[in-house]
Amino acid sequence: xxxxxxxxxxxxxxxxxxxxxxxxxxxxxxxxxxxxxxxxxxxxxxxxxxxxxxxxxxxxxxxxxxxxxxxxxxxxxxxxxxxxxxxxxxxxxxxxxxxxxxxxxxxxxxxxxxxxxxxxxxxxxxxxxxxxxxxxxxxxxxxxxxxxxxxxxxxxxxxxxxxxxxxxxxxxxxxxxxxxxxxxxxxxxxxxxxxxxxxxxxxxxxxxxxxxxxxxxxxxxxxxxxxxxxxxxxxxxxxxxxxxxxxxxxxxxxxxxxxxxxxxxxxxxxxxxxxxxxxxxxxxxxxxxxxxxxxxxxxxxxxxxxxxxxxxxxxxxxxxxxxxxxxxxxxxxxxxxxxxxxxxxxxxxxxxxxxxxxxxxxxxxxxxxxxxxxxxxxxxxxxxxxxxxxxxxxxxxxxxxxxxxxxxxxxxxxxxxxxxxxxxxxxxxxxxxxxxxxxxxxxxxxxxxxxxxxxxxxxxxxxxxxxxxxxxxxxxxxxxxx
Amino acid sequence: xxxxxxxxxxxxxxxxxxxxxxxxxxxxxxxxxxxxxxxxxxxxxxxxxxxxxxxxxxxxxxxxxxxxxxxxxxxxxxxxxxxxxxxxxxxxxxxxxxxxxxxxxxxxxxxxxxxxxxxxxxxxxxxxxxxxxxxxxxxxxxxxxxxxxxxxxxxxxxxxxxxxxxxxxxxxxxxxxxxxxxxxxxxxxxxxxxxxxxxxxxxxxxxxxxxxxxxxxxxxxxxxxxxxxxxxxxxxxxxxxxxxxxxxxxxxxxxxxxxxxxxxxxxxxxxxxxxxxxxxxxxxxxxxxx
Numbered sequence: 001x002x003x004x005x006x007x008x009x010x011x012x013x014x015x016x017x018x019x020x021x022x023x024x025x026x027x028x029x030x031x032x033x034x035x036x037x038x039x040x041x042x043x044x045x046x047x048x049x050x051x052x053x054x055x056x057x058x059x060x061x062x063x064x065x066x067x068x069x070x071x072x073x074x075x076x077x078x079x080x081x082x083x084x085x086x087x088x089x090x091x092x093x094x095x096x097x098x099x100x101x102x103x104x105x106x107x108x109x110x111x112x113x114x115x116x117x118x119x120x121x122x123x124x125x126x127x128x129x130x131x132x133x134x135x136x137x138x139x140x141x142x143x144x145x146x147x148x149x150x151x152x153x154x155x156x157x158x159x160x161x162x163x164x165x166x167x168x169x170x171x172x173x174x175x176x177x178x179x180x181x182x183x184x185x186x187x188x189x190x191x192x193x194x195x196x197x198x199x200x201x202x203x204x205x206x207x208x209x210x211x212x213x214x215x216x217x218x219x220x221x222x223x224x225x226x227x228x229x230x231x232x233x234x235x236x237x238x239x240x241x242x243x244x245x246x247x248x249x250x251x252x253x254x255x256x257x258x259x260x261x262x263x264x265x266x267x268x269x270x271x272x273x274x275x276x277x278x279x280x281x282x283x284x285x286x287x288x289x290x291x292x293x294x295x296x297x298x299x300x301x302x303x304x305x306x307x308x309x310x311x312x313x314x315x316x317x318x319x320x321x322x323x324x325x326x327x328x329x330x331x332x333x334x335x336x337x338x339x340x341x342x343x344x345x346x347x348x349x350x351x352x353x354x355x356x357x358x359x360x361x362x363x364x365x366x367x368x369x370x371x372x373x374x375x376x377x378x379x380x381x382x383x384x385x386x387x388x389x390x391x392x393x394x395x396x397x398x399x400x401x402x403x404x405x406x407x408x409x410x411x412x413x414x415x416x417x418x419x420x421x422x423x424x425x426x427x428x429x430x431x432x433x434x435x436x437x438x439x440x441x442x443x444x445x446x447x448x449x450x451x452x453x454x455x456x457x458x459x460x461x462x463x464x465x466x467x468x469x470x471x472x473x474x475x476x477x478x479x480x481x482x
Numbered sequence: 483x484x485x486x487x488x489x490x491x492x493x494x495x496x497x498x499x500x501x502x503x504x505x506x507x508x509x510x511x512x513x514x515x516x517x518x519x520x521x522x523x524x525x526x527x528x529x530x531x532x533x534x535x536x537x538x539x540x541x542x543x544x545x546x547x548x549x550x551x552x553x554x555x556x557x558x559x560x561x562x563x564x565x566x567x568x569x570x571x572x573x574x575x576x577x578x579x580x581x582x583x584x585x586x587x588x589x590x591x592x593x594x595x596x597x598x599x600x601x602x603x604x605x606x607x608x609x610x611x612x613x614x615x616x617x618x619x620x621x622x623x624x625x626x627x628x629x630x631x632x633x634x635x636x637x638x639x640x641x642x643x644x645x646x647x648x649x650x651x652x653x654x655x656x657x658x659x660x661x662x663x664x665x666x667x668x669x670x671x672x673x674x675x676x677x678x679x680x681x682x683x684x685x686x687x688x689x690x691x692x693x694x695x696x697x698x699x700x701x702x703x704x705x706x707x708x709x710x711x712x713x714x715x716x717x718x719x720x721x722x723x724x725x726x727x728x729x730x731x732x733x734x735x736x737x738x739x740x741x742x743x744x745x746x747x748x749x750x751x752x753x754x755x756x757x758x759x760x761x762x763x764x765x766x767x768x769x770x771x772x
Binding site: 017 | 606655657
């Protein structure tokens with residue numbers, strides 16, 4: 001062991017909150033840079049008699065990486081890309097490396113991550129722990145589906161390598177296991193060969209939700225990515241109207257300037273709008289519109305411009321610009337308010353395809369009736385995966401962003417709980433990376449009981465002292481797991 | 483002529499945080515306590531580093547009288563205890579509280595744990611004032627490296643060691659006000675005390691950089707440049723132009739912090755004085771005895 005590895009992990013004391021800014025607490029944050037320091041962190045917490053929440057970049061909207069009752073173990077400084085094979089596209093990363101680091105390393109060699117989230121900032125360990133999906137979930141599955149192996153350092157001191165062949169239980173439990181079994185310190189995953197730094201995007205305007213879902217279903221065989229934006233303010237006549245963005249990778253030879261477009265510089269998002277207005281200040285303008293009337297106006301304008309986009313025909317966009325929409329406007333979440341528990345929550349429900357249209361229409365209607373209209377609605381198609389606590393279904397998800405304030409908090413969470421009931425009764429699921437509204441017992445109703453039991457057994461084996469806890473784990477599972 | 487940051491003291495070995503007898507509390511409670519701009523009404527939790535005397539003690543008294551839960555830190559425990567006792571009535575009346583911790587800013591290794599302990603005990607943090615500083619006198623032909631480095635350790639390294647964890651905490655909670663008590667002495671390189679001025683100039687630079695770095699996060703950093711403050715340490719000085727009391731200085735500092743002022747001269751006349759002094763050409767300035 002080197003001298004560096006023997007040093008204690010860096011320690012900070014700070015405010016730790018969910019990405020939506022509405023839950024958080026002050027906490028000691030340990031920031032290890034090596035596996036040994038992660039082990040040390042476990043020991044330090046055990047000696048102090050406090051729990052430890054695993055955290056990556058803190059991109060989960062709710063309380064999945066906060067810990068009001070203990071410390072936080074932040075893996076972001078353990079962020080080396082250990083290797084990248086330009087022949088096979090297989091990357092070996094430390095857990096704290098981000099999706100952004102990965103594509104910046106792989107793309108110049110003609111490889112793009114198979115699965116990315118709407119932002120490039122999540123760590124790969126966080127992405128694996130939440131088993132994130134992208135706009136191509138129906139086609140390639142979740143990030144777990146493109147991971148070959150992971151190293152998991154458990155609180156009991158064991159460092160296990162898990163894959164589909166070795167420690168398969170741990171592999172399928174830790175991916176999507178929301179950081180309850182151990183720290184994912186290394187991830188080996190596959191990327192996809194691409195022949196251009198751009199994708200071909202087509203915008204398709206839809207009059208209502210049924211048309212949108214029908215169109216997406218019809219295009220799944222031909223498109224590499226499909227995502228629908230939904231205007232949640234639209235009334236009964238055009239309920240769920242919106243805009244689909246279809247995208248496909250370019251074939252060899254389609255991009256005559258591939259060498260240039262594959263460069264990282266071509267992907268970088270511009271920091272000014274039309275070369276003039278700094279995007280870092282756009283959130284201040286959005287803040288002025290961050291109320292029902294303003295957002296109704298914005299949604300209407302977007303729907304109108306979406307029609308124009310549909311008439312424009314296919315156009316090309318860089319991978320980064322297409323995939324990382326959430327990074328387009330820096331700090332846009334501040335438009336929801338930056339202080340005093342103002343922020344946003346996202347209610348993302350996953351519903352089997354047989355009931356999805358009916359459930360989502362009902363959700364949109366009930367939101368309008370209750371006065372909680374989502375400012376941003378996103379529709380995606382999904383497929384099942386083999387991970388134990390997965391959120392994915394053979395169906396659809398609708399993600400709804402809601403503004404939350406101290407004044408509406410209680411009523412909004414009660415409203416979400418009502419919607420949750422609707423989703424679960426339809427055989428649907430929820431996603432821990434987004435959740436802030438599940439109540440005790442809800443998860444047990446949508447997760448398979450045998451998988452949850454097996455997960456609890458594995459947790460007791462790897463973490464006998466229940467060292468790993470989060471506010472989400474306590475809120476959703478309580479004694480069932482901890 | 484001599485410029486004082488917080489107040490001048492003679493450096494004894496080892497270097498000390500400012501200390502002086504504590505005058506009785508004299509700040510009247512305000513009916514509706516003012517608050518920092520853009521923060522909740524209950525955001526009244528502060529730390530004052532270098533609180534046992536002078537401006538630091540006056541700040542603690544004033545904050546306690548406004549209902550703050552305030553942690554007072556200084557090297558000498560007895561003086562802190564006296565300060566806490568002096569503030570007890572005001573604090574009890576306003577719902578404030580003064581907690582004290584003996585602390586030497588030279589002990590930078592202690593700071594992370596102490597900071598965590600204080601924030602936990604205060605139940606959060608909204609305001610931090612770094613008021614610790616030393617100013618050993620210097621003869622015109624004296625060059626004392628050991629003493630100078632000690633001054634850098636207290637005035638500048640101590641400031642950085644405290645402000646860094648505070649900045650990180652405020653950044654993550656997207657609010658908070660950090661105040662650094664610098665000095666007018668940092669505005670020009672005076673012949674009287676080269677290293678004291680250097681530490682204050684360094685502090686000005688550091689605080690400005692923090693202000694620029696944290697501004698977008700909603701955190702404010704305020705640089706205070708006091709002139710002469712009426713404390714025990716300035717009593718023996720022959721010339722003390724524009725001298726004001728520690729209480730007036732504290733009120734001005736808190737007003738600047740609440741108003742999100744970037745740089746405040748205390749008293750304000752020093753702004754004009756230093757504007758003139760900054761404009762004096764170097765070849766003339768070196769001939770002046772200021």
